[in-house]
Amino acid sequence: MSIDYAGFRRELESFVRSACPPEIRAVVAAGQKITKREYQAWQQILNARGWGAPSWPREAGGTGWDIRQRLIFEEVMAENDCPPLYHHGLGHIGPVIIHFGTPEQKARFLPRILDGSDWWCQGYSEPGSGSDLASLSTTARLDGDEWIVNGQKIWTSHAHEASMIYMLVRTSKEAKKQEGISLLLVPMDTPGITVRPIKTIDGWHHLNEVFFDEVRVRADNLVGEVGKGWTCAKFLLERERLPPANVARLELMRRQVTQLVEEASRATAGLRDFSGLHHKLLLCEADVKGARVMMAQATDDLIHQRPLGVQPSVIKMTCADVAQRLTTIALDAVGPEAAHRFLAEVGDDVPDATWIQNYMFTRARTIAGGTSEVQRNVVANELLGA
Amino acid sequence: MSTSFPSLFPGMLLDAASRYAEDHIAVEIQGDPVRELGWTATLVPEEAGGVGGSLSDLASIVEGLATHGLQLPVVETCAVVPLLLQAAGAETARRWLEAVAEGSVQMAPLTALSATPDVNAVTARHLDIGYELNGAVHGVDATLPATHYLVPAQVDGEDAIFLVDADRVGGPRARYRTMEGRLGADFVLAQLAVPESACIARGAAARDARGKATDAALLLTAADTVAALATLIRQSVTHLKERRQFGVALSSFQVLRHRVADMYVKYLGAKGLVIHCFNAHEQGAPDLRRTLRLAKVSLAESARACAEAAIQMHGGMGVSEEVLATRMAQRLIASEFRYGDRLLHVARLLAPEACAPQVSLSNQTGSVR
Numbered sequence A: 001m002s003i004d005y006a007g008f009r010r011e012l013e014s015f016v017r018s019a020c021p022p023e024i025r026a027v028v029a030a031g032q033k034i035t036k037r038e039y040q041a042w043q044q045i046l047n048a049r050g051w052g053a054p055s056w057p058r059e060a061g062g063t064g065w066d067i068r069q070r071l072i073f074e075e076v077m078a079e080n081d082c083p084p085l086y087h088h089g090l091g092h093i094g095p096v097i098i099h100f101g102t103p104e105q106k107a108r109f110l111p112r113i114l115d116g117s118d119w120w121c122q123g124y125s126e127p128g129s130g131s132d133l134a135s136l137s138t139t140a141r142l143d144g145d146e147w148i149v150n151g152q153k154i155w156t157s158h159a160h161e162a163s164m165i166y167m168l169v170r171t172s173k174e175a176k177k178q179e180g181i182s183l184l185l186v187p188m189d190t191p192g193i194t195v196r197p198i199k200t201i202d203g204w205h206h207l208n209e210v211f212f213d214e215v216r217v218r219a220d221n222l223v224g225e226v227g228k229g230w231t232c233a234k235f236l237l238e239r240e241r242l243p244p245a246n247v248a249r250l251e252l253m254r255r256q257v258t259q260l261v262e263e264a265s266r267a268t269a270g271l272r273d274f275s276g277l278h279h280k281l282l283l284c285e286a287d288v289k290g291a292r293v294m295m296a297q298a299t300d301d302l303i304h305q306r307p308l309g310v311q312p313s314v315i316k317m318t319c320a321d322v323a324q325r326l327t328t329i330a331l332d333a334v335g336p337e338a339a340h341r342f343l344a345e346v347g348d349d350v351p352d353a354t355w356i357q358n359y360m361f362t363r364a365r366t367i368a369g370g371t372s373e374v375q376r377n378v379v380a381n382e383l384l385g386a
Numbered sequence B: 001m002s003t004s005f006p007s008l009f010p011g012m013l014l015d016a017a018s019r020y021a022e023d024h025i026a027v028e029i030q031g032d033p034v035r036e037l038g039w040t041a042t043l044v045p046e047e048a049g050g051v052g053g054s055l056s057d058l059a060s061i062v063e064g065l066a067t068h069g070l071q072l073p074v075v076e077t078c079a080v081v082p083l084l085l086q087a088a089g090a091e092t093a094r095r096w097l098e099a100v101a102e103g104s105v106q107m108a109p110l111t112a113l114s115a116t117p118d119v120n121a122v123t124a125r126h127l128d129i130g131y132e133l134n135g136a137v138h139g140v141d142a143t144l145p146a147t148h149y150l151v152p153a154q155v156d157g158e159d160a161i162f163l164v165d166a167d168r169v170g171g172p173r174a175r176y177r178t179m180e181g182r183l184g185a186d187f188v189l190a191q192l193a194v195p196e197s198a199c200i201a202r203g204a205a206a207r208d209a210r211g212k213a214t215d216a217a218l219l220l221t222a223a224d225t226v227a228a229l230a231t232l233i234r235q236s237v238t239h240l241k242e243r244r245q246f247g248v249a250l251s252s253f254q255v256l257r258h259r260v261a262d263m264y265v266k267y268l269g270a271k272g273l274v275i276h277c278f279n280a281h282e283q284g285a286p287d288l289r290r291t292l293r294l295a296k297v298s299l300a301e302s303a304r305a306c307a308e309a310a311i312q313m314h315g316g317m318g319v320s321e322e323v324l325a326t327r328m329a330q331r332l333i334a335s336e337f338r339y340g341d342r343l344l345h346v347a348r349l350l351a352p353e354a355c356a357p358q359v360s361l362s363n364q365t366g367s368v369r
Helices: A005-019 A022-029 A036-048 A067-079 A087-100 A103-114 A229-241 A245-267 A275-303 A311-341 A353-366 A372-384 B012-024 B055-068 B074-085 B090-102 B204-242 B254-282 B288-313 B315-319 B324-336 B342-350
Strands: A120-123 A139-143 A146-153 A164-170 A181-187 A193-198 A207-218 B107-109 B122-126 B131-141 B148-155 B158-165 B174-177 B183-194 B199-202
Touching (some): A067 A275, A087 A120, A139 A164, A164 A229, A181 A207, A181 A229, A245 A311, A311 A353, A311 A372, A311 B254, B012 B055, B055 B204, B074 B090, B074 B148, B074 B204, B090 B199, B131 B148, B158 B183, B288 B315
Antiparallel strands (some): B131 B183, B174 B183
């Protein structure tokens, strides 16, 4: 049976336009920080409609949509200022549990991701293990039917508002550092876990350090085989670098920044020269169009089960680069008005200042999920050999 | 590595053009290969004795030639010429298209390589009998001999197209080698008298055909750039692997590895953008011209950066024209200035009227119908 994609798009459009609350859309439209409140409310609305997990197979509670439908879904969401889906649960650990988890783990964790009652965060990076993730040293040792975790994770987004963490731990010391790593699911309210906020350059609070001191975890919270967690981690990273949402969101950001530049240019007409910013916006517009085709081609390769090669790395680098250039344009547009109003002491933040925060926030785009330098290594290895 | 650079327009046409270019890159162009190989028939409809092919077919030929760095005026003789001819009345158009397809005439546009065919460099004045043409056209491609010129011109404030015997136009004022190794020539038309019948189209028909020729020239030049980028990066990769300094291959230096990776990212982005442009053309997108201008500006940025990086990574060899990567760099930079440079296209993109989408009348495949 062939799918009526145009009809599918219309169905999505009419739903999101009536179902996404205006106050949530206003937050997204203004480019403000999206918090658990908006994510969760929207997740519950989508889930009630049966669209809680666009990327999951039907038997796991997902929509069973094909990849083209998922792309359309992401575009419609972005075009209509809806929040993106919360990636840690739906995009990252969910698929890992579906792929590697036991039936019991699927029954225990998946429904709570779908209805938004569990909020996940990712325990990967450690103070001594950033790009070199496999050198991680947080340990878990088996004691009866429990793992006992000791160590520290860092740069953990959402840890302060999460109910669960999926984390990589070392369960044995092997010659090869990728071996002996396991993937463990840990409730954040377990005794021995301490979360300390990290104040970031954007003025927001999303990053944390998480400390584990003799934390006891059920043995059956380990996903896949003991010592084979690196396989799950790689499975997850591949998906992290190729989310259809990235490109769709770029176009939304481009529209927002274009509007911002036009407003700023009207407000300070004659005093400041905006031609350079307009020129840069054109280049971003062209790059988004190119990225969209790259994404469509990678999508097509996924559909036909062809190897993706370096495409995820190239797309990630491109999206990160364009996002940074766009927020840099925004910074230049609103800087004089907003730089001294970065954070309001009382009351609401200054709307324009959001874009300075966004500028700071997008610095992380070339760092998180594999730095652009690591991605360049991946591409160079393909072209020049390791 | 070959899988890292898949062809844009694969098929028999690409293979043939690629083979021809490979065999002839080291020798001076003899005769008129574009006609001898029948490429001028590509866009000509079947009923006029042509192939009835699409712009993507022609792009295969452009890609094949660009991949090996061969310079032939395919865009001018195989796209601009038949697309301009279609503006003429049915009988005139069919007769000349037939001649173009079978190669019995050598027709070329009398337009500057740096300008789009919708620009008027020549003014025509209607006399009692016939017309008088005036104007200077600098930097016309003169790689191949011509028996006839198609001259876009303005007459009484209207767009028009003239078809003039090359003998009547006379020789150029000056000849040059262009930076990418083509032959260029400056022509001056001073009170050039042409018969009434030389004006083959006026008004909307002429304007529309010149618009289509402009779109085609921009599209094909973009395809040329992506093909040249692929070869440029391939050559740079080979050089880095083979060239040894300090006792090791250059490819072991991370700073060079990352530079190549950045070039590759730009190449894939450029390729995606060009595919987007061909899709927009095929679908008759109302904002096609805007998209093509965007591509022009963006490709110029990527091509310049990659060209400069390749020259730098080749060291002393990078400044020698004997090196293919260097000739590719020249080709890439020269292409920036073909059919309007980035400054011109930016100006048009940022002009207030550019916001309104244009109505495009181009057909689905881009062939002349």
